[in-house]
Amino acid sequence: GAVVSQHPSRVICKSGTSVKIECRSLDFQATTMFWYRQFPKQSLMLMATSNEGSKATYEQGVEKDKFLINHASLTLSTLTVTSAHPEDSSFYICSARAWGGVVVDTEAFFGQGTRLTVV
Amino acid sequence: AQSVTQLDSQVPVFEEAPVELRCNYSSSVSVYLFWYVQYPNQGLQLLLKYLSGSTLVKGINGFEAEFNKSQTSFHLRKPSVHISDTAEYFCAVKSNSGYALNFGKGTSLLVTP
Numbered sequence: 001g002a003v004v005s006q007h008p009s010r011v012i013c014k015s016g017t018s019v020k021i022e023c024r025s026l027d028f029q030a031t032t033m034f035w036y037r038q039f040p041k042q043s044l045m046l047m048a049t050s051n052e053g054s055k056a057t058y059e060q061g062v063e064k065d066k067f068l069i070n071h072a073s074l075t076l077s078t079l080t081v082t083s084a085h086p087e088d089s090s091f092y093i094c095s096a097r098a099w100g101g102v103v104v105d106t107e108a109f110f111g112q113g114t115r116l117t118v119v
Numbered sequence: 120a121q122s123v124t125q126l127d128s129q130v131p132v133f134e135e136a137p138v139e140l141r142c143n144y145s146s147s148v149s150v151y152l153f154w155y156v157q158y159p160n161q162g163l164q165l166l167l168k169y170l171s172g173s174t175l176v177k178g179i180n181g182f183e184a185e186f187n188k189s190q191t192s193f194h195l196r197k198p199s200v201h202i203s204d205t206a207e208y209f210c211a212v213k214s215n216s217g218y219a220l221n222f223g224k225g226t227s228l229l230v231t232p
Contacts, residue, residue: 006162034219043209043224044163093162095220108220110155110162 002028004096006111021079021114023094029074030096038091050077084118091115121146121212125223132230140195140226142210152193153211205230
């Protein structure tokens with residue numbers, strides 16, 4: 001199956017600093033990428049959907065100025081957590097849908113996730 | 120909008136016993152259904168999916184699920200579990216016109232000797 005690589009897998013940062021998380025599709029072109037957040041023992045909550053070359057669409061309640069998403073190419077999307085605070089500590093997961101896939105072809109491929117800890 | 124309910128937050132089971140993880144969904148439109156597995160501190164791996172056709176879907180690692188439209192269910196089953204099946208399992212739904220997946224809250228499967 002297709003491979004999505006997410007980096008870094010773990011990051012610890014100081015409160016007030018910014019952290020960038022990368023999501024790359026290694027063997028396919030991803031027109032659409034999704035960013036999820038997962039709190040301990042809870043499900044994945046969709047944060048935003050990004051399409052290559054356009055602005056991301058954020059879910060209700062997600063601060064777009066805090067969680068900056070860039071999808072500048074068909075193989076790379078980045079999530080930057082700006083001015084991170086301890087409450088931003090979470091597990092962030094990206095997924096990517098292949099270019100050319102019609103909507104009915106559903107499979108999105110997931111990255112390995114990034115464990116962010118803000119101290 | 121679609122939503123998913125996973126009725127059991129935790130399911131303990133002995134090794135080699137059968138297991139069923141329950142999933143119910145609600146939607147006013149046709150949907151596609153998925154089961155994913157997540158090991159600690161890892162991303163999600165697709166176990167199986169139902170798009171159309173046969174309602175009994177077979178996936179990886181010996182898992183299968185049955186789509187029941189009248190009961191709006193998509194329960195996951197395995198006839199004999201292994202210790203290595205211990206993980207978090209997520210049921211997800213997507214409409215045939217949408218892009219993102221809606222996930223259930225997950226079921227933690229714990230397999231003990």
